Amino acid sequence: MDFLQELNSTQQIAVTHTEGPALIIAGAGAGKTRVLTYRIAQLLSQGAPAYRILALTFTNKAAREMQKRIADLIGGEMAANLWMGTFHSIFAKILRMEAEQLGYTSSYTIYDTQDSRNLLKAIIKEMNLDDKVYKPNVVQGRISMAKNNLVTPAAYLQNARILEEDKAMKRPLTGEIYRRYQQRCKQSDTMDFDDLLLETNILFRDHPETLAKYQQKFSHILVDEYQDTNYSQYLIIRKLSEAHRNICVVGDDAQSIYSFRGARIENILNFRNDYPDYKLYKLEQNYRSTTTIVDAANCVIGKNQGQIPKHIFSKNEEGEKIKVLHALSDKEEGFQVTNELFRLAQTKQLDYSSFAILYRTNAQSRVLEEALRRRNIPYKIYGGQSFYQRKEVKDLLAYFRLTVNQNDEEAFKRIINYPRRGIGDSTVEKLQEIASAYHAGLWTVICNLERVGSQFNSGTLGKLQKFGTLIEQFKTLASEENAYDAAVAIARQSGIIDELKNDDTPEGISRKENIEELLNGIKEFCETAYKEGQNDRLPAFLEGVALLTDQDNEKEGDQDKVTLMTIHASKGLEFPVVFISGLEEELFPAQQSTQTAAGLEEERRLFYVALTRAEKQVILSYANTRYRNGQITYPRPSRFIEEIAAEYLDGYIPLRSAPSGFKLRNATPQASPQPRQPITIQRAKAVDIPPIDRTRLQPVDANRVVPDMIIYHPTFGAGKVIGIEGLGTQKKAKVAFAEGGIRVLLLKFAKIYTQAD
DNA sequence: CTCTTCCAGCTTTTT
DNA sequence: GCTGGAAGAG
Numbered sequence: 001m002d003f004l005q006e007l008n009s010t011q012q013i014a015v016t017h018t019e020g021p022a023l024i025i026a027g028a029g030a031g032k033t034r035v036l037t038y039r040i041a042q043l044l045s046q047g048a049p050a051y052r053i054l055a056l057t058f059t060n061k062a063a064r065e066m067q068k069r070i071a072d073l074i075g076g077e078m079a080a081n082l083w084m085g086t087f088h089s090i091f092a093k094i095l096r097m098e099a100e101q102l103g104y105t106s107s108y109t110i111y112d113t114q115d116s117r118n119l120l121k122a123i124i125k126e127m128n129l130d131d132k133v134y135k136p137n138v139v140q141g142r143i144s145m146a147k148n149n150l151v152t153p154a155a156y157l158q159n160a161r162i163l164e165e166d167k168a169m170k171r172p173l174t175g176e177i178y179r180r181y182q183q184r185c186k187q188s189d190t191m192d193f194d195d196l197l198l199e200t201n202i203l204f205r206d207h208p209e210t211l212a213k214y215q216q217k218f219s220h221i222l223v224d225e226y227q228d229t230n231y232s233q234y235l236i237i238r239k240l241s242e243a244h245r246n247i248c249v250v251g252d253d254a255q256s257i258y259s260f261r262g263a264r265i266e267n268i269l270n271f272r273n274d275y276p277d278y279k280l281y282k283l284e285q286n287y288r289s290t291t292t293i294v295d296a297a298n299c300v301i302g303k304n305q306g307q308i309p310k311h312i313f314s315k316n317e318e319g320e321k322i323k324v325l326h327a328l329s330d331k332e333e334g335f336q337v338t339n340e341l342f343r344l345a346q347t348k349q350l351d352y353s354s355f356a357i358l359y360r361t362n363a364q365s366r367v368l369e370e371a372l373r374r375r376n377i378p379y380k381i382y383g384g385q386s387f388y389q390r391k392e393v394k395d396l397l398a399y400f401r402l403t404v405n406q407n408d409e410e411a412f413k414r415i416i417n418y419p420r421r422g423i424g425d426s427t428v429e430k431l432q433e434i435a436s437a438y439h440a441g442l443w444t445v446i447c448n449l450e451r452v453g454s455q456f457n458s459g460t461l462g463k464l465q466k467f468g469t470l471i472e473q474f475k476t477l478a479s480e481e482n483a484y485d486a487a488v489a490i491a492r493q494s495g496i497i498d499e500l501k502n503d504d505t506p507e508g509i510s511r512k513e514n515i516e517e518l519l520n521g522i523k524e525f526c527e528t529a530y531k532e533g534q535n536d537r538l539p540a541f542l543e544g545v546a547l548l549t550d551q552d553n554e555k556e557g558d559q560d561k562v563t564l565m566t567i568h569a570s571k572g573l574e575f576p577v578v579f580i581s582g583l584e585e586e587l588f589p590a591q592q593s594t595q596t597a598a599g600l601e602e603e604r605r606l607f608y609v610a611l612t613r614a615e616k617q618v619i620l621s622y623a624n625t626r627y628r629n630g631q632i633t634y635p636r637p638s639r640f641i642e643e644i645a646a647e648y649l650d651g652y653i654p655l656r657s658a659p660s661g662f663k664l665r666n667a668t669p670q671a672s673p674q675p676r677q678p679i680t681i682q683r684a685k686a687v688d689i690p691p692i693d694r695t696r697l698q699p700v701d702a703n704r705v706v707p708d709m710i711i712y713h714p715t716f717g718a719g720k721v722i723g724i725e726g727l728g729t730q731k732k733a734k735v736a737f738a739e740g741g742i743r744v745l746l747l748k749f750a751k752i753y754t755q756a757d
Numbered sequence: 758c759t760c761t762t763c764c765a766g767c768t769t770t771t772t
Numbered sequence: 773g774c775t776g777g778a779a780g781a782g
Contacts, residue, residue: 568770
């Protein structure tokens with residue numbers, strides 16, 4: 001095959017050894033995706049039918065990208081027949097075909113995290129438990145953990161260790177909540193994200209003939225990002241690969257960053273035990289980054305214990321050093337980052353799309369966005385609230401869900417009184433009571449109002465009946481029309497359109513746009529489905545949409561823009577220039593993670609991932625003050641900066657060697673940050689300046705600088721404004737500095753800070 | 758039953 | 773600083 005010419009020797013071997021178990025350890029930027037795609041292309045060219053190849057990824061994006069690349073290599077038709085997708089989407093599909101064996105129907109719907117939390121809240125309330133003790137997200141995490149480790153409710157309630165833990169945490173009834181939760185999901189014909197994997201395992205465990213069918217079907221199995229698989233996923237793969245043993249997993253233990261959601265780094269470490277006859281391939285040459293970046297990243301990851309031995313190297317140019325920006329505040333950090341970005345774009349003639357600004361938490365994006373907007377630099381932002389989680393989108397989707405699956409309890413509760421139709425909480429509560437008494441769902445009650453209706457007054461009864469009829473109509477509609485026509489009709493007849501029509505606030509307009517966008521998406525779905533002779537009905541649309549997150553929808557006009565995203569979201573991507581912001585203790589590494597060695601190591605891997613996104617240049621930044629949760633904090637620079645050898649850094653002066661005088665990198669090394677000593681500046685002799693608490697400085701707007709104000713300047717230090725001259729952009733301040741004499745500062749440029757009070 | 762106001766918790770990351 | 777839920781008034 002001529003496409004093999006494009007690979008180095010290790011890559012070639014990894015691609016052409018297609019039989020038997022294989023573990024590919026692929027360092028960052030070592031051509032992991034390339035090897036995977038070429039391996040699939042190789043399989044296909046050897047005559048393996050596309051529909052017998054199973055390729056699993058972690059994100060829809062990765063799956064789509066790979067599909068596209070394979071299509072380019074061997075043609076789109078063949079690529080389309082591959083079983084390629086995320087774990088969740090592939091097994092959701094299989095579960096749909098095998099649902100009856102598990103007590104679900106093939107039109108089961110999917111609860112997202114919010115739905116499942118709402119159901120848990122309802123159950124906790126019904127059990128008369130205190131939701132301050134049984135915190136819904138804690139319980140949810142507990143259940144999710146159980147599911148990821150294949151602990152069913154029955155097993156949970158019999159597991160002495162788990163029950164002991166729950167007792168110790170003062171939540172002994174967690175198992176009972178889990179039991180009820182699972183029972184309600186089944187009654188509602190719904191699965192949550194974890195169920196998609198758990199139920200697949202149950203299917204394979206309890207139905208050997210079904211397992212055998214899929215074992216035979218999939219002649220070759222490939223798994224991307226193997227280090228991020230959890231136990232549930234691991235076991236599915238192990239079982240499926242038993243018959244043919246053609247399993248190829250690709251991963252990098254150094255990039256394992258999802259243990260918080262159950263990923264087990266051991267899966268990759270234990271591969272050799274599961275498949276003693278495995279072949280190991282190590283892709284160690286980084287083609288992406290400069291030697292400076294690769295070496296710096298190696299410094300960082302070298303601080304971790306227990307890795308698969310490997311030596312990642314680059315033969316690229318040395319490149320620029322890693323620049324460190326230090327800012328007084330989070331706002332100024334945004335300012336400095338934006339400045340530097342603009343400067344690089346100009347001097348190096350780079351498009352804005354060459355830049356990424358990464359951060360640890362989504363909350364950090366706001367100040368960065370503001371700074372970019374002020375500079376008129378176009379940007380796109382990933383993550384945050386996804387399109388499909390917006391209220392208005394979820395509302396309309398809930399109508400679709402209930403249309404497809406009337407037992408979907410969360411969808412039912414979401415829309416029974418939206419838009420307002422006079423069915424309030426107490427009515428829903430009563431419905432719930434009746435439903436429980438009959439061990440049935442809410443919809444069953446609606447269908448049997450003539451039998452139980454006496455419990456409602458006639459007005460309410462009418463409203464409930466009307467709601468039932470409405471959904472029945474939608475059901476007919478969905479079976480007769482294509483997804484788009486049905487969706488538009490539902491949006492209208494449900495009253496959602498009318499509800500939003502009269503809202504002319506900016507939020508209201510944006511809601512309307514989102515609804516429109518959703519409908520447009522459905523239209524597109526219908527057109528594609530029609531063209532390819534696929535099912536274009538509403539249920540088919542809903543199947544796909546439940547597992548979709550944003551990330552996907554690359555909007556038009558997004559080409560030349562700076563990318564803003566969390567480090568997690570950046571995994572697998574690359575950019576010429578990468579900014580990593582907020583390198584501060586408690587933030588990165590996250591405070592919660594520093595408690596355990598394992599947690600800290602994961603944060604370090606996260607930093608490693610961030611560094612290795614960059615091709616040419618990395619810029620780190622941190623701030624002395626930062627608003628978090630509405631409060632000002634005074635972080636110290638992250639330990640991670642100093643874990644990079646000084647020879648690769650530019651502009652960072654380690655704390656211990658910082659001059660004690662008037663420099664901004666002022667914090668003296670402290671064993672523990674609390675209690676915090678205010679750092680003050682000595683009273684000046686020449687001018688009467690009170691002590692300044694440098695930890696409480698904040699930028700001040702030029703307009704607000706007035707005579708007699710005590711200010712602080714990055715270079716000259718503390719001073720007193722003794723006069724103002726000029727107007728507008730020419731406005732200048734005459735300042736008497738404690739140690740630097742009298743200076744006139746053009747306020748347009750000068751960075752001036754004042755003490756917050 | 759609906760609307761408004763107030764308060765608590767949140768912020769690590771996602772299918 | 774924001775959001776979602778609780779509580780209280782109409």
